[in-house]
Amino acid sequence: xxxxxxxxxxxxxxxxxxxxxxxxxxxxxxxxxxxxxxxxxxxxxxxxxxxxxxxxxxxxxxxxxxxxxxxxxxxxxxxxxxxxxxxxxxxxxxxxxxxxxxxxxxxxxxxxxxxxxxxxxxxxxxxxxxxxxxxxxxxxxxxxxxxxxxxxxxxxxxxxxxxxxxxxxxxxxxxxxxxxxxxxxxxxxxxxxxxxxxxxxxxxxxxxxxxxxxxxxxxxxxxxxxxxxxxxxxxxxxxxxxxxxxxxxxxxxxxxxxxxxxxxxxxxxxxxxxxxxxxxxxxxxxxxxxxxxxxxxxxxxxxxxxxxxxxxxxxxxxxxxxxxxxxxxxxxxxxxxxxxxxxxxxxxxxxxxxxxxxxxxxxxxxxxxxxxxxxxxxxxxxxxxxxxxxxxxxxxxxxxxxxxxxxxxxxxxxxxxxxxxxxxxxxxxxxxxxxxxxxxxxxxxxxxxxxxxxxxxxxxxxxxxxxxxxxxxxxxxxxxxxxxxxxxxxxxxxxxxxxxxxxxxxxxxxxxxxxxxxxxxxxxxxxxxxxxxxxxxxxxxxxxxxxxxxxxxxxxxxxxxxxxxxxxxxxxxxxxxxxxxxxxxxxxxxxxxxxxxxx
Numbered sequence: 282x283x284x285x286x287x288x289x290x291x292x293x294x295x296x297x298x299x300x301x302x303x304x305x306x307x308x309x310x311x312x313x314x315x316x317x318x319x320x321x322x323x324x325x326x327x328x329x330x331x332x333x334x335x336x337x338x339x340x341x342x343x344x345x346x347x348x349x350x351x352x353x354x355x356x357x358x359x360x361x362x363x364x365x366x367x368x369x370x371x372x373x374x375x376x377x378x379x380x381x382x383x384x385x386x387x388x389x390x391x392x393x394x395x396x397x398x399x400x401x402x403x404x405x406x407x408x409x410x411x412x413x414x415x416x417x418x419x420x421x422x423x424x425x426x427x428x429x430x431x432x433x434x435x436x437x438x439x440x441x442x443x444x445x446x447x448x449x450x451x452x453x454x455x456x457x458x459x460x461x462x463x464x465x466x467x468x469x470x471x472x473x474x475x476x477x478x479x480x481x482x483x484x485x486x487x488x489x490x491x492x493x494x495x496x497x498x499x500x501x502x503x504x505x506x507x508x509x510x511x512x513x514x515x516x517x518x519x520x521x522x523x524x525x526x527x528x529x530x531x532x533x534x535x536x537x538x539x540x541x542x543x544x545x546x547x548x549x550x551x552x553x554x555x556x557x558x559x560x561x562x563x564x565x566x567x568x569x570x571x572x573x574x575x576x577x578x579x580x581x582x583x584x585x586x587x588x589x590x591x592x593x594x595x596x597x598x599x600x601x602x603x604x605x606x607x608x609x610x611x612x613x614x615x616x617x618x619x620x621x622x623x624x625x626x627x628x629x630x631x632x633x634x635x636x637x638x639x640x641x642x643x644x645x646x647x648x649x650x651x652x653x654x655x656x657x658x659x660x661x662x663x664x665x666x667x668x669x670x671x672x673x674x675x676x677x678x679x680x681x682x683x684x685x686x687x688x689x690x691x692x693x694x695x696x697x698x699x700x701x702x703x704x705x706x707x708x709x710x711x712x713x714x715x716x717x718x719x720x721x722x723x724x725x726x727x728x729x730x731x732x733x734x735x736x737x738x739x740x741x742x743x744x745x746x747x748x749x750x751x752x753x754x755x756x757x758x759x760x761x762x763x764x765x766x767x768x769x770x771x772x773x774x775x776x777x778x779x780x781x782x783x784x785x786x787x788x789x790x791x792x793x794x795x796x797x798x799x800x801x802x803x804x805x806x807x808x809x810x811x812x813x814x815x816x817x818x819x820x821x822x823x824x825x826x827x828x829x830x831x832x833x834x835x836x837x838x839x840x841x842x843x844x845x846x847x848x849x850x851x852x853x854x855x856x857x858x859x860x861x862x863x864x865x866x867x868x869x870x871x872x873x874x875x876x877x878x879x880x
Contacts, residue, residue: 355454396486466692480514790815
């Protein structure tokens with residue numbers, strides 16, 4: 282073999298070796314890439330059990346807050362609140378959550394943990410505990426207020442109340458709940474870090490960041506940071522002020538405003554309306570009263586109850602001989618008196634409203650009164666508050682209600698405070714809670730602005746349920762949820778049909794047609810008599826009512842002649858024909874109620 286040929290064969294062998302080496306390397310790389318891609322395309326396996334969260338209230342509404350957290354076979358409830366009725370809920374006293382889902386799973390419920398003592402977080406407890414016996418866990422003031430409420434419903438001896446201080450941890454089933462101190466408009470408010478086998482869930486409750494609170498320490502941000510460093514699966518954060526930029530003002534700012542107003546009102550009796558639960562605000566009022574030598578009286582049942590509990594538990598510092606009974610008002614000079622009352626939201630039955638309409642049994646207001654409304658109207662209450670202010674002004678009172686006087690600050694976090702909390706907690710998933718749709722969506726946008734992926738944010742509704750694992754958040758089948766109306770002693774016996782009838786009666790009134798029929802042939806023996814309520818003034822509409830009576834008589838006699846004795850058919854004929862007649866004559870649609878009896 283020639284040298285040239287050997288060189289050629291050697292080069293060919295080297296090329297084949299290089300090609301084989303390249304192909305082997307490429308194949309190995311391809312295998313690695315394919316394997317890596319295969320891992321990426323296949324969903325990660327969850328090694329931990331899922332955490333299920335259901336919302337029975339507090340989403341797309343203000344109030345009625347209640348959340349269910351489940352893991353494995355254990356269930357806990359966070360809060361159990363109520364809401365006040367809207368203007369179209371005629372005659373309704375309270376609105377509470379639908380507890381059907383809890384009743385169906387009551388053997389799995391390990392306890393109820395409470396964030397704070399406001400009615401929108403504890404007001405529904407008596408109605409739930411009358412059906413399901415579950416232990417309660419809360420801070421001292423919160424449980425003191427709950428105990429008062431349960432005593433009114435004869436439930437205090439049947440319910441186990443467990444006092445837990447902020448900073449402590451309790452174990453309920455497979456879940457450990459750490460109570461984290463937060464600032465709010467009521468002392469003893471807490472958030473929760475719920476450590477489950479599936480991951481940690483943080484629920485903020487209602488909070489703000491106040492570096493100079495009236496009582497207690499500032500919010501425990503270090504605990505939020507430690508929980509965040511350990512890893513948080515999901516954050517549930519309140520959204521009430523998510524639309525407001527900046528920071529919520531400190532409660533101490535109100536002290537300066539109140540002091541200035543006390544100086545300004547040196548020759549007046551001072552009446553201050555605020556939330557009964559705002560213990561810190563009342564403390565500031567008492568401090569100002571002591572400084573200016575005034576006595577303090579409380580008006581309104583809820584105000585008296587809240588202050589009794591706060592004073593007994595040491596959350597209200599009251600100097601000796603400064604409190605007087607409301608019956609003693611008038612025995613001092615006007616410039617020596619301060620009356621702290623409910624009614625800052627214009628509630629029709631509140632003490633301030635009764636004063637405004639001269640319906641209060643013990644307090645008459647007039648030109649010698651300096652009235653301060655130390656609260657902002659809850660959305661939807663602006664009109665009722667305005668009406669009360671107008672009535673007070675008509676009576677010659679000097680009324681301070683504008684925001685420029687700084688007589689109220691919110692208890693809820695604004696955008697910058699929410700950002701701080703998000704950065705500290707660093708959750709994988711986020712669910713905005715406590716607010717209407719506009720609040721929830723704004724809070725979701727805020728989380729996106731901070732860098733959270735939109736697919737990791739869930740905006741829910743009442744009844745929504747999510748299942749969360751370390752690798753996914755998905756919505757599952759809804760649970761039973763909704764609004765239950767409390768009317769007097771009736772719970773749930775007023776529904777949409779009853780409210781529709783009440784609205785109908787309120788708008789157009791009622792006509793009752795009463796007649797006695799012969800039991801044998803169906804002819805009219807007496808009547809028909811016409812009774813009108815809320816429809817027309819009878820003395821001015823006798824002609825119309827005579828037409829109604831004549832038409833009803835004709836219908837009844839026609840039915841008798843044609844052997845129609847089915848009362849349902851007869852009543853429908855009366856309703857249909859008389860409705861047409863009244864609509865033609867008046868363009869109104871009163872409720873028509875035929876009452877027939879056989880004789």
